[in-house]
Amino acid sequence: MSWAVSPSGQVSCESCPIRHRAVCARCEADEFAQLESMKFYRTYEAGQTILFGGDPLEFVASVVSGVAMATRTLEDGRTQMVGLLLPSDFIGRPGRKFAPFTVSAATDVRLCCFRSKPFANLIEATPHIAQRLLEMTLDELDAAREWMLLLGRKTAREKIASFLAIIARRYAALAQSAEVGVNGVHLPAPQKLSFDLPLTRESMSDYLGLTIETVSRQISALKRDGVIALEGNRHVSVPNLDRLLAEAGDDSEDVLHDSAAE
Amino acid sequence: MSWAVSPSGQVSCESCPIRHRAVCARCEADEFAQLESMKFYRTYEAGQTILFGGDPLEFVASVVSGVAMATRTLEDGRTQMVGLLLPSDFIGRPGRKFAPFTVSAATDVRLCCFRSKPFANLIEATPHIAQRLLEMTLDELDAAREWMLLLGRKTAREKIASFLAIIARRYAALAQSAEVGVNGVHLPAPQKLSFDLPLTRESMSDYLGLTIETVSRQISALKRDGVIALEGNRHVSVPNLDRLLAEAGDDSEDVLHDSAAE
DNA sequence: TCGTGTAATTGACGCAGATCAATTCAGGAA
DNA sequence: TTCCTGAATTGATCTGCGTCAATTACACGA
Structure with missing residues (x-):
């Protein structure tokens, strides 16, 4: 597996660069405190694989800095990028158990991670996170549709x-x-x-x-x-x-x- | 504009064929009653345009029967389908004011419609609809990613x-x-x-x-x-x-x- | 500063899919 | 049934991008 890089210094959510764009953007003070207590950071160097397609998903995460890529591959090695993850973008899906694609670091990357299970529970309880996640997912779907136009035509x-x-x-x-x-x-x-x-x-x-x-x-x-x-x-x-x-x-x-x- | 086809007979949600798959799937009895009182049907014949890209969005809808297509087009007419909408699929986005793509009927289509504004309000109030919508949107994003692999490679x-x-x-x-x-x-x-x-x-x-x-x-x-x-x-x-x-x-x-x- | 390995560029050539152009087919109306 | 019209098939040819093959440029460590 893959969560292989040294964690490094914690950062307060207050001063987090993606505070107002990430999945936590709409949180109230109490929800925020809960997230802050759950979070931990991971860093990856350019070129490293963050997560192999098919692997069990133990974490979800926000990209704090750097750029990551989600890719899918055919049997014979042809690969297509299916997501370009910039700071504030979210990796993972509440309730999903296995990664549907490979994620790797295009540049050095820092992730703000949460264990899947507690995060899923938190979502049940706090509508603000679910709301923001819906909004971000809909944006991503818009981007995917524009991408499809590009790829096809x-x-x-x-x-x-x-x-x-x-x-x-x-x-x-x-x-x-x-x-x-x-x-x-x-x-x-x-x-x-x-x-x-x-x-x-x-x-x-x-x-x-x-x-x-x-x-x-x-x-x-x-x-x-x-x-x-x-x-x-x-x-x-x-x-x-x-x-x-x-x-x-x-x-x-x-x-x-x-x-x-x- | 485009909501041009004769409405036809109401159907009870109880016996609705998409009752357990659509955006309403998780609703409790009271939420359900609210939806039922808001809904109205529209039907379209194969080939008709349901909604032109760029038009104001006054409704959201579920596909009840038939197949609809979401398409985007380049200046010179090159066209790419960006969504294939089968029964239970949802059309529209809470809060969005203009259609980002054209929607047309591939076969005869029946839609179960809700006015945008009241629907958006309902979503604020009832987490079950928002939850289901998030789930459906995430599924659609998965499908879009597979589609991108197909188009690109x-x-x-x-x-x-x-x-x-x-x-x-x-x-x-x-x-x-x-x-x-x-x-x-x-x-x-x-x-x-x-x-x-x-x-x-x-x-x-x-x-x-x-x-x-x-x-x-x-x-x-x-x-x-x-x-x-x-x-x-x-x-x-x-x-x-x-x-x-x-x-x-x-x-x-x-x-x-x-x-x-x- | 100089090597060294990887990334990027450039060229020659081939082929999958686009384009242009007829037919042929299917399904609804009379 | 026969006609008629739009959809689908099939063929001939063209071309944009892929493939194969050298160079060339660049970033990094000694």
């Missing part, structure tokens, strides 16, 4: 452009809610932004349903065409976000800016 | 075989829970089954991220190879389910038989 170039737009947007949201730079993201001005890719080319190919070579070629093509610029392999800057969005081929960025708030 | 032949397996399995589950034949499904013996396809070839191509021609060719190939037999265009029989599952290429049907029950 977009060209390789559109896939790359879409991926870059997704990363830029999600990091921008994180940076905004934390009000600090995260993972090397900077937002100097609206319309010009730059960020580090959290994934290798191989992981990008697993995300997009492409080969590593096609990913590389299309990134080169977007660079050649001036849609993006690269510093090193990982750092991307986007001189014109609208141009990138146009390359992504979506009919408009409407739809997903509809908030779930009542 | 499976060959055309594997996609067709997977689709047939999914339809067979979901209908089998429905038939089981209703204990009656549904939509022409029969289960004469374990290992030999037959059913009607609820989708046209075009809808199948939208589901699978293929063209209609490729769908047709691969169905012909599976028939030629004896994996399936056809009567007419819609009725499929599967002489050997294991053979079909092997063609679908999944590493095993493990994973998804893990129940969400505690």
